[in-house]
Amino acid sequence: MTNQFKLLYEGKAKKVFSHYDPDKVIIEFKDDATAFNALKKAKFEGKGKLNCLISARIFEYLIKNNIPTHFLELKDENTMIARKIKVIPLEIVLRNTAYGSLCKQTNIQPGTVFANPLIDIYLKNDMLNDPLITKDRIALMNIISSKDLDLIINLTLKINVILKNFFKNIKLELVDFKLEFGYDSKNRILLGDEISPDNCRLWDLNQKNDTIVSLDKDRFRNDLGGLIEAYSEINQRINDFI
Incomplete structure (x- = not known):
């Protein structure tokens, strides 16, 4: 990124830069991979590009389905232009099927499929290790109004319906996902x-005998290998579908 744009924020997987328009930002996707609150780290050449391209296509699909997002356009394969938002320090996790941390904590x-999606809310705070948080604690901490929290939860449920259908069309099962919102x-x-x-x-639905084949960051978390190949496969399926 050229020096004319100021680095506003750098996270584990992205850098956010200023834009000529104060209501916009430039988001650059990094090749870094982290897991377990950055206790595990690695770099994968091409990961940033793949995540940027996949995100852009999915944001476009969500926008067509009347979901308000910060995405505006791709700047290049590694970078997108987005509306500047004040991030709400909550991570909204929706689970369609039990896996990962939920099964370790309960x-x-x-593999248990839920009759209704489970929504977990976490405080976005690395120092506190992103703890699970309740609605009452959110109110006590004055993070967001109950009205706006309800709006976010309803949006998350709508997004889940859209994404489940989207991924099913490219032979993927949407097990769970994490969302962030802002003003x-x-x-x-x-x-x-x-x-x-x-x-x-x-999870890849092309597998036989109910074998779980992850095409996501679990390939890094669980030392399965083939991360770039998995992300490339998803990108290709999306391009073939859209």
């Missing part, structure tokens, strides 16, 4: 961050 068996300059709540194999758990 007696729910991995734009007009105080509207927009879906932010990214929608990619980094924050979605996606």
Whole structure:
């Protein structure tokens, strides 16, 4: 990124830069991979590009389905232009099927399909290790109004219906995913961050004998290998579908 744009924020997987328009930002996707609150780190050449391209296509699909997002356009294969938002420090995790941390924290068996999606909310705070948080605690901490929290939860449920159908069309099962939201300059709540194999758990439906084949960041978390190949496969399926 050229020096004319100021680095506003750098996270684990992205850099956010200023834009000529103060209501916009430039988001550059990095090749870094992290897991377990950045205790595990690695770099994969081409990962940033794949996540950027996948996110852009999915954001476009969500926008067509009347979901308000921060995405505006691709700048290049590694970078997107988005509306500037004030990020709400909550991570909304929706689970369609039990897996991962939920099964470690409860007696729910991995692979249990829920009759209704489960929504977990986490405080977005690395220092506190992103703890699970309740609605009452959110109110006590004055993070967001109950009205806006309800709006975010309803949006998340709508997004789930759209994404489940989207991924089913490309032979992927949407097991769970994490969303972040924020306020734009007009105080509207927009879906932010990214929608990619980094924050979605996606299982390949082309497998036989109910074998679980992850095409997401679990390939890195669980030392399965083939991360770039998995992300490339998702990108190709999306391009073939859209």
